Amino acid sequence: MRNSIKKTSQITEQRSQGRNLVFSHIRNNFQVARIDIANATGMSPATVTSITAELIAAGLIEEVQREVEPGQSKRGRPRVDLKLRGESHIVAGMKLTGRSISAVVLDLEGKQLGKAKVPMPRPPIDRTALCKLIPQVVETVSASAGVKPEDLSAVGIGLPGTIQATEGFVDWCPLFQEQEFNLKQLMEEIMPMPVFVENDANAVAIAELWFGFGRDVPDFLVVTIEQGVGLGIVLDGEIFRGTQGFGAEFGHTKVQSEGALCRCGQRGCLEAYVADYALLREANLFKHWEEGTSEEDRLVQLFAAAKEGDRMAKSIFDRASRMFSMGLANLVNLFDPAMVILSGEQMQFDYLYAQQVFDMVRSSTILKGHHEPEIRIHKWGDMMWAKGAAAFALEEVVRISLDQLGSAETSA
Ligand SMILES: [Zn+2]
Structure with missing residues (x-):
């Protein structure tokens, strides 16, 4: 008896892995034929046919006819491909910062249906303010996409700080007055859809996996270099969060x-050399700012001064890029990743991703003579962080949908 239970659960697990594999293969390849899925995954054509039938029935994927390429014979049966069914899930994603909240609505294929940017009250903000603010952002961004909040399959929230994503628990976030509370639960009590909460850099790594440079790259690192330094680690196609969900504090x-x-509160952290506040702290020692100059403008001025050859300004950026390349080399030595993606919205401060930085990384890694990771720069535009949060919501929605297929099969 026990054996047969074990066997059943093994089969169920295999099936569930198979579904995940087929779904991600279709997602990564945009549009693909069943036989190519079988060839790429090593699954039998019969298994692929049965899994794709389940995914079609669940509404996650759909069949499309492949267009005949010029010069190809139009005779014979048209080839049928599979692709994700965009409209099957629509989600909103938002990212909270000290200055603003940016939000997007995406469909399952990653198509952006709407966006919004609203001002954020000066942090730290309390829970009462959050309970007003987040539903308002959901309303606004839904309206921009021409949908109602009830039409959303989920909402993803990206936050700086330490977040236990599986629980939606905020351990520490610099934007909030209260710490250690379950934001997911709090939001699900007042909004009609499931809510998922993730660290902002992890969320961007998921966006790279779903729609970015990380498609079909099993092991890669995403370093976000705006508003501090963040890291997302993707191993074997999954985010690595550490045992407690606090991992990757690069x-x-x-x-x-x-x-x-x-x-x-500690000394010698990478952020203390590279983050905006660290650059300005140094600059304040010798530079006089005009009254009322915002931090953003100060950075722009400092960077311009360095470009014009100002020795002090240049030394600040030189040191930051040396520290940054040391940090990147440490990551490469630790993970031996296939790819390192430097992701940002604007990335106007190119000292952090100049050839000089990459050369310093290369000279500090032990991979010389072996395959060195590709370092790619991804300039996302102003909705990067919000798209990350939306990608996390999509990943969770799909995970739940696929799990439900599993339980339906077991109970049948
Ligand atoms: Zn620190």
Whole structure:
């Protein structure tokens, strides 16, 4: 008896892995024939046919006829491909920062249906304010996409800080007055759809996996270099979050013993050299700012001064890029990734991703003579973080849909 239960659960697990594999293969390849899925995954054509039938019935994928290429014979049966069914799930994603909240609505294929940017009250904000603010953003961004909040399959929220994504639990977020609370639960009590909460850099890594450079790359790292330094680790097609969900605090890895003081209270963290606040802290020592100059404008001015050859300004950026390349080299040495993606919205401060940085990374890794990881720069535009949060919501919605297929089969 026990054996047969074990066997059943093994089969169910195999089936569930098979569904995941088929779904991600279709997602990564945009449009693909069943036989090519079988060839690429090593599954039998019969298994692929039966799994794709389940995915079609669940509304996640659909059949499309492949267009005949010029010069090809039009005779014979037209080839049928499979692709994701965009309209099957529509989600909203939003990213909270100290200045604003950006939000998007995406469909399952990653098509952007709407976007919004609303001002954020000055942090730290309390739970009452959050309970007003987030549903308002959902309303606004839904309206921009011509849908109602009830039409959304889920909402994803991306936050800086330490988040236990599986629970939706905020352990620490610099934007909030109260810490250690379950944001997912709080939001699901007041909104009609499931809510998923993730660290902002992890969310961007999921967006790279779904719609970006990480498609079909099993192991890659995403380094986000705006508003601090973030890292998302993708291993075997899945986000690696560490045992408790706190993993990948790249900004707080140490690059200097007894070095500069970091916001986290420790010394010598990478962020304490590379983050906006760290650059300005140095600049404030010698530069005089006109009254009322915003931090963003100060950075732009500082960068312009460095480009014009200002020795002090240049030394700040030089040191930041040396520290950054040391941090990147450490990552490459730790993970031996196939690809490192440097992701940002604007990335106007090119000192962090100049050839000089990549050369320094290469000279500090142990991979010389072997395959070195490709370092790619991905300039996303202004909705990167929100798209990341939406990608996380899509991933969770699909995971739940696929799990439900599993339980339907078991109970049958
Ligand atoms: Zn730190």
